[in-house]
Structure formats: C-alpha cells, structure tokens
Amino acid sequence: MHVPVVIIGAGPAGLALANFLQKSGIGCVVLEARDRRHVEERQRAGVIDHYAGRLFEEFGLAEQVIGGAPVETLLEIRVEGVPRFLDGPLLSGGRPSRLVPQQFLVRRLITAFEEGGGDLRFGAADVHPHDFAGDRPRVTYRDPDGVTHELTCDHIAGCDGFHGVSRRSVPDGELTTFTFDHGIGWYTVLADAPAPRYPLMAVSRHGFAAQFARGPHASRFYLQHQPGDDPRNWPDAYTWEQLRLRLGDDNLPEAAISGREVVEMRSFVAEPMRSGRLYLVGDAAHIITPMGAKGMNLALVDAYALATALVTAVRDGDDAGLRNYSDTCLRRTWDYQEFSRWFTEMVHDSGDPAPDAAFRRRLALARLDRLFTSPAAGAAFADMMAGTAL
Known part of the structure; x- marks a missing residue:
C-alpha cells in the first residue's frame, strides 16, 4: 500500500x-x-x-x-499565603x-x-x-x-x-x-476536593504548590520535592499538611486521593x-x-x-x-x-528554603512582584502564555 x-x-x-x-x-x-x-x-x-x-x-x-x-480567566499566585491575581486575557489583548x-x-x-x-x-x-x-x-x-x-x-x-x-x-x-535537569521534582495527586475558583500557584518558604480544577468536584495538586525522594510513599496526612502550609490555607479539607504521580522536571x-x-x-x-x-x-x-x-x-x-x-x-x-x-x-526559587538560596529567593520574589506592578512585565508574561505566532 x-x-x-x-x-x-x-x-x-x-x-x-x-x-x-x-x-x-x-x-x-x-x-x-x-x-x-x-x-x-x-x-x-x-x-x-x-x-x-x-x-x-x-x-x-x-x-x-x-x-x-x-x-482561561484569572490566575491566582499566592506568596506566603497572600493572594494576588493576574488577568492573562486582559493583559494579552483579549487572547x-x-x-x-x-x-x-x-x-x-x-x-x-x-x-x-x-x-x-x-x-x-x-x-x-x-x-x-x-x-x-x-x-x-x-x-x-x-x-x-x-x-x-x-x-x-x-x-x-x-x-x-x-x-x-x-x-x-x-x-x-x-x-537539562532542573533539579526539581513534582509530586502530583488527584483528589476528590472542591476545585479552586481560579488556577492556583503558591510559593512559601516550605516550597512550591499548586491546585488546578479537574471538574467541579475534583482537584489536581502539585508539590515540589527533592529528586531522589519518592513522595508517593508519603502518608496522606503529611501530603495534606504540606499542601496547607504551602497553599496558605489552614482550612483545606482532606479528601480521598485517587491518583499519585511523580513528574520529571x-x-x-x-x-x-x-x-x-x-x-x-x-x-x-x-x-x-x-x-x-x-x-x-x-x-x-x-x-x-x-x-x-x-x-x-x-x-x-x-x-x-x-x-x-x-x-x-x-x-x-x-x-x-x-x-x-x-x-x-x-516560582521554585521563591520558596527555596535552603540557606544558600537566600539571594536567588529574593531575585525570584522581585520577578513575581514585577508581574503585578509593571504593566509591561505583566503584558510580556501574558503574551507568552497566549502563544506567539511562527
């Protein structure tokens, strides 16, 4: 044929x-x-x-x-539990x-x-x-x-x-x-937890975390971890403890976890x-x-x-x-x-707790702050998120 x-x-x-x-x-x-x-x-x-x-x-x-x-509507980025919102479609000219x-x-x-x-x-x-x-x-x-x-x-x-x-x-x-190995691991869990109103990323001194909707009554959570450690062996209680710490949400309820994966960065x-x-x-x-x-x-x-x-x-x-x-x-x-x-x-250097990472942490926090305080920086970020023509 x-x-x-x-x-x-x-x-x-x-x-x-x-x-x-x-x-x-x-x-x-x-x-x-x-x-x-x-x-x-x-x-x-x-x-x-x-x-x-x-x-x-x-x-x-x-x-x-x-x-x-x-x-897509808004993107929520929390820094040490303080929420800030980025309107990507608006900043990208309605894209x-x-x-x-x-x-x-x-x-x-x-x-x-x-x-x-x-x-x-x-x-x-x-x-x-x-x-x-x-x-x-x-x-x-x-x-x-x-x-x-x-x-x-x-x-x-x-x-x-x-x-x-x-x-x-x-x-x-x-x-x-x-x-290139980014030296970062992601642990992701699918849970029967209420979806956030907006896609959520959070940084804190405990590390990076995120929560995204997977339907109205399910969420996928992400936790930064050190390569070499297999977080799929973490007790569920510890997973939820880390999510509360990093998302800055003491009231985040535990829910049944239906899937666990490790993502290579x-x-x-x-x-x-x-x-x-x-x-x-x-x-x-x-x-x-x-x-x-x-x-x-x-x-x-x-x-x-x-x-x-x-x-x-x-x-x-x-x-x-x-x-x-x-x-x-x-x-x-x-x-x-x-x-x-x-x-x-x-987003990962912003929450790096290592003592020798203090300088990188401050640089990363400055980058984050610029997204919300500089219209040009926010527009450049939103332009890349919307995709660029060939």
Whole structure:
C-alpha cells in the first residue's frame, strides 16, 4: 500500500497532523502502538493557548475539537499565603487560552479523523521506518493478529514521543541533543476536593504548590520535592499538611486521593527535527517542563508547521517549507524553553528554603512582584502564555 504520509503515533501531535492533512485532502495513515482504550484514557493535564487554538480554527476544526472547553480567566499566585491575581486575557489583548485535558483533546481528534474517513490503526507493534534518506520511504509494522505489513510513502512523521522509535531511527551523528535537569521534582495527586475558583500557584518558604480544577468536584495538586525522594510513599496526612502550609490555607479539607504521580522536571531538544524524509514532531523532538503549559502547544504548532509544508510539497511540488521545517520549529522551541525555565526559576526559587538560596529567593520574589506592578512585565508574561505566532 502506498500513502503520501505515514504518521507514527496517535498523541496530540500525530492526531492534529492527521486532521490537518485530512482537511487539506492529503492522504495519511496513523500507526499507534497502544490500544484505543489506553490512548483515549491516558490522563494528562493540558492547556491550549490562544495561538494553538487559532490553528484549529484555520482548518475548520475549532468547534468540533475544542468547543465548550473552559476559557482561561484569572490566575491566582499566592506568596506566603497572600493572594494576588493576574488577568492573562486582559493583559494579552483579549487572547485567552482554553483548559483542555489531553485525553479530552485526543478523543475529539480521533472522532474528527475517523468521521472524515481517516485510517487510524491501533495496536501496531514493531513499527520501523526505513529508507527515509531516499525518495521512497517505507514503514513496516505488525498488526494485533501478528501479520506484518509494509507501507510505502512519500514522507514519514515521527509523532511517537520521547521514547518512540522515530528519533532512535535517525542515523548516529545526525542529531545534536541538548538536555537539562532542573533539579526539581513534582509530586502530583488527584483528589476528590472542591476545585479552586481560579488556577492556583503558591510559593512559601516550605516550597512550591499548586491546585488546578479537574471538574467541579475534583482537584489536581502539585508539590515540589527533592529528586531522589519518592513522595508517593508519603502518608496522606503529611501530603495534606504540606499542601496547607504551602497553599496558605489552614482550612483545606482532606479528601480521598485517587491518583499519585511523580513528574520529571527536565528539558530536552534534538536538532535538527528531520532526517531526510523523516520529520520529528512534538515530544519526539523536544521535552519541556510543565511551567507555562507549552508542551502540548509546541506539539500542535509542530504539527501545523509540518502539515502546511507537506500540503505545499505534495500539492504544488514546492518543498521549501519542508526544508525550513526544522529551523521554523526550533526557533519557537527555544523561545518556549527559555520562558519555561524563567517561569520555573521564579516560582521554585521563591520558596527555596535552603540557606544558600537566600539571594536567588529574593531575585525570584522581585520577578513575581514585577508581574503585578509593571504593566509591561505583566503584558510580556501574558503574551507568552497566549502563544506567539511562527
């Protein structure tokens, strides 16, 4: 079977790319190693910034994919229990983001693609891209019945995440990789606790904490911890004690905890984001900390950049967009990496209790204060949160 584009991976990047291509009349097949239930129920937080939301509008998918999702209002930041509020949409000139958990987005993207007649194959094992250095790439895989298949194509999109096969298939020496460990751990718990009115971040001398709504009667909480310690072993009573301390809320009630995870605070970038006719998209090319909520948005913009370049190449025979794909995406990637690192330092250094961190703590508190006292600083922050154009 021959198809113009084979997409490896059915996460937000792969499914967005598949829908963009489908709306443009470009054929593609999506191969996903996991089964449908796993893909649709994989719990991940998510915010679609204003710019990424406009990409769905451009392809006529906004109402079907993100319609009805809550719109960003205020952000509460507490410092030593004292609340302050930042109006991101106002400061960014009326460009709100939307609160969209990843599983919500993925389900809707799957539905949109399949309703349009898309070819999405779950349970594809042993996926391997071949011959992408030439003009006749192919992808082999094994279906759930154990039958091996081969797809020839014109282009391959590697949307299979950090641990996927796509980046590992690039020949040695072609990629330069950059990694950074932020030296911070996050412990996140899902609890049946009343949701806060606004997304909440808090810093204190006890460390960083946050609380975000996961429906009207559930919250996800975040606690900074030292790497090497596994906070999933903390007693629930200690977890709630730390949340009360850091959120500055002595009346925060205990609630049943239904999920516990540890989030790695790390950054990674691979350059370039292509090898021949294999293009790396989203987490296959870069990992970013959750601060600023840019991970999923980077994946969506990568998908948009690749889709528009593929449409021009397949339809018009102009491959300039494909040649520039990596440079275009990497400019935004490094811009967002810098913003995420700046944000990470600001809220974590503000609550660093270590004696040798006193100077960094004062610097971070000055950064926080500037957001609320300088209109220019607040607008610059809100502009990055809303997303910037290519």
